[in-house]
Amino acid sequence: MQAYPAHASPAYTPVASPRPQPRERSVSYLKLSHEDEPNNAPPPLISPAFTPPQTPFQDDAAGQRHDRQPRSIPVSSPTASEREHGQSTLLPELPHVECQVRARIPTTTGQQMFLHLYHNSADNKEHLAIVFGPNIRSKSLDAPRPGETERDRMIRGAYVGTLFPGRTHSRVEQIRQESGASTRPSASYLSNLNGPSQTPPSPAPSAEAGQDIDSSYPEELGPPMVRIHSECYTGETVWSARCDCGEQLDEAARLMSLPAPTPASTPGSEVSVDQSLQPSKLPSCGGVIIYLRQEGRGIGLKEKLKAYNLQDLGHDTMEANILLRHPGDARSYGLATAMLLDLGLGGERGIKLLTNNPEKVRAVEGPNREVRVVERVPMIPLAWKTGGKEGVQGAEVEKYLATKIEKFKHMFSS
Numbered sequence: 456m457q458a459y460p461a462h463a464s465p466a467y468t469p470v471a472s473p474r475p476q477p478r479e480r481s482v483s484y485l486k487l488s489h490e491d492e493p494n495n496a497p498p499p500l501i502s503p504a505f506t507p508p509q510t511p512f513q514d515d516a517a518g519q520r521h522d523r524q525p526r527s528i529p530v531s532s533p534t535a536s537e538r539e540h541g542q543s544t545l546l547p548e549l550p551h552v553e554c555q556v557r558a559r560i561p562t563t564t565g566q567q568m569f570l571h572l573y574h575n576s577a578d579n580k581e582h583l584a585i586v587f588g589p590n591i592r593s594k595s596l597d598a599p600r601p602g603e604t605e606r607d608r609m610i611r612g613a614y615v616g617t618l619f620p621g622r623t624h625s626r627v628e629q630i631r632q633e634s635g636a637s638t639r640p641s642a643s644y645l646s647n648l649n650g651p652s653q654t655p656p657s658p659a660p661s662a663e664a665g666q667d668i669d670s671s672y673p674e675e676l677g678p679p680m681v682r683i684h685s686e687c688y689t690g691e692t693v694w695s696a697r698c699d700c701g702e703q704l705d706e707a708a709r710l711m712s713l714p715a716p717t718p719a720s721t722p723g724s725e726v727s728v729d730q731s732l733q734p735s736k737l738p739s740c741g742g743v744i745i746y747l748r749q750e751g752r753g754i755g756l757k758e759k760l761k762a763y764n765l766q767d768l769g770h771d772t773m774e775a776n777i778l779l780r781h782p783g784d785a786r787s788y789g790l791a792t793a794m795l796l797d798l799g800l801g802g803e804r805g806i807k808l809l810t811n812n813p814e815k816v817r818a819v820e821g822p823n824r825e826v827r828v829v830e831r832v833p834m835i836p837l838a839w840k841t842g843g844k845e846g847v848q849g850a851e852v853e854k855y856l857a858t859k860i861e862k863f864k865h866m867f868s869s
């Protein structure tokens with residue numbers, strides 16, 4: 456065995472002479488399936504500068520990260536004193552949120568998602584919910600607005616099912632009933648449907664021919680997957696290798712696009728599957744990424760760039776914020792809680808939160824535990840999972856991750 460430094464994780468292969476290496480992150484990086492990739496990844500460059508508390512997934516053969524369902528950890532209910540302690544930093548009440556518009560976005564991965572844009576009573580930023588799968592709908596989006604026409608409803612995305620040229624009504628069930636229950640109404644009927652709404656909209660109708668959207672998240676899918684993601688222009692748009700934000704966003708999208716679990720997808724199951732159903736054709740398990748406009752842990756891009764200069768002068772990411780007279784982390788999560796409630800994800804069943812950040816787990820639950828985090832899925836850096844074959848690598852990201860563990864107490868183990 457090679458002579459690793461005492462603190463090195465044996466999961467990493469140290470390199471003799473690390474050298475700068477461009478990070479591959481083209482559009483194809485967002486591919487959700489990596490199964491057909493040739494094994495020609497660059498040699499691992501991550502140096503064993505620090506040891507994560509554990510190196511999860513190291514038992515996966517060849518650093519595979521294609522587990523069909525993400526591994527999660529049950530989260531126990533907070534004790535009364537923990538809640539009391541936690542509430543001191545929570546807003547006493549949740550902000551008001553309203554989903555203003557929603558649109559279908561086909562993605563480069565082949566999956567599609569619905570982008571929801573929210574306004575709120577706490578700031579003037581456009582926070583987003585990126586919804587995967589057909590089972591999550593916004594109550595404030597679906598609610599009727601005074602004087603709006605059916606066309607208005609469809610333009611702001613408050614429709615059920617799929618838009619198609621000539622469609623003139625937002626609710627498929629209503630179109631079917633009024634046109635004599637044919638699955639696709641006649642053109643003459645459709646042309647008469649553009650007046651103002653005559654009847655108050657009913658709750659979202661149940662699924663029809665795989666096209667309509669059922670507003671209730673099916674019990675058998677378990678707690679829905681949720682990621683609360685903070686904006687990072689540098690890591691998500693301009694290829695920064697100072698942090699792992701870009702790959703975390705990609706990974707959350709990948710997990711939410713995996714096929715929903717079936718009995719036969721469970722290892723050891725003897726239930727036969729319809730072989731004609733390719734995994735890519737199965738409905739995804741879905742979930743939502745709440746994308747908060749909290750650039751730079753809430754200090755904004757200008758201040759974050761100053762913080763980067765301080766980091767190049769030798770400070771870590773927390774010290775840099777403090778030297779700039781900001782808190783180490785200036786974020787809060789009341790908006791995320793309110794958006795989750797609007798998306799119908801509050802209540803007993805709870806959510807499965809993709810995060811390493813203990814503060815998020817606590818804070819997203821809201822002042823009165825409106826949302827319950829019942830499971831946590833750790834977001835393990837790809838470089839750790841793949842032995843350095845994939846993911847963000849370099850001295851800067853290593854230091855960033857080390858500070859997350861040591862100072863922000865992020866939990867990278869399962």
Ligand SMILES: Nc1nc2c(ncn2[C@@H]2O[C@H](COP(=O)(O)OP(=O)(O)OP(=O)(O)O)[C@@H](O)[C@H]2O)c(=O)[nH]1
Binds near residue numbers: 752
């Ligand atoms: N101020 C500052 N913000 C940073 C820096 N690097 C990344 N960020 C911001 O940090 C936020 C992401 O926070 P992280 O600490 O990476 O992760 P997290 O969201 O707390 O936790 P996870 O849910 O586990 O990802 C984004 O808003 C980034 O823009 C930095 O060096 N300085």
